[in-house]
């Protein structure tokens with residue numbers, strides 16, 4: 619069996635229980651040292667044969683699978699394997715070679731970055747959609763038409779921009795194109811190495827994004843989040859219907875007539891003045 623396991627964003631305790639169990643039972647582990655800290659390998663059996671995929675091609679990795687037809691193999695991918703994991707080509711090989719495989723999901727850096735910043739990406743009235751995207755970079759040919767960052771910026775949804783930290787100016791320009799719903803004051807977040815011991819969170823705006831991103835000095839393992847949902851200046855009425863006492867749904871009756879729309883949300887005032895509390899490592 620070949621298990622494509624999501625290692626999580628970096629912290630060794632953010633791998634799932636199933637992922638850790640697969641590592642503990644693996645005879646062979648292929649991991650990406652460029653994105654997954656060595657500490658995650660502490661979950662593996664010390665006698666497992668470990669290959670670092672950082673210097674390997676797809677053919678090299680498939681060669682390892684071929685050499686171990688009956689073994690329990692774990693291919694460790696950063697975050698969740700379904701997001702820029704390059705697993706499809708390996709799955710196609712498994713199907714063609716009639717090799718059993720499974721995917722063990724993981725905690726994506728998307729969730730880890732939001733957690734590091736202490737924020738929600740889908741705030742009612744401001745953003746109810748999250749777009750996972752990237753700049754074309756060196757792989758421009760793999761970017762389908764009509765899926766540019768600029769085209770998604772026109773929607774005003776929360777954007778999660780992966781794999782683009784090395785192009786700060788191009789990213790800012792794409793976010794401020796003629797059709798963009800964003801402007802220079804739109805909130806943006808730069809999260810470097812979310813959940814790693816040296817995690818950094820920088821609160822900024824689209825107008826300052828290029829300068830602040832370049833100033834981090836980080837080019838990889840950086841996620842940029844953009845959109846009005848990330849702002850601290852929200853109208854008080856923007857609370858979720860789900861927990862509104864005046865709102866009934868399948869699992870809860872309305873507890874009293876009337877809605878709380880327009881009432882202050884507990885803690886909202888403190889959050890607006892930016893006094894925190896923010897998790898460790900968050901700078902504003």
Ligand SMILES: C[S@@+](CC[C@H](N)C(=O)[O-])C[C@H]1O[C@@H](n2cnc3c(N)ncnc32)[C@H](O)[C@@H]1O
Nearest residue numbers: 627697698702726727780781811812839840841
């Ligand atoms: C090849 S993609 C893999 C994404 C991964 N599958 C996931 O779910 O997070 C690598 C990119 O993910 C982002 N990334 C991965 N881990 C990260 C982390 N701990 N903090 C911030 N960004 C991260 C960066 O944009 C990085 O360039």
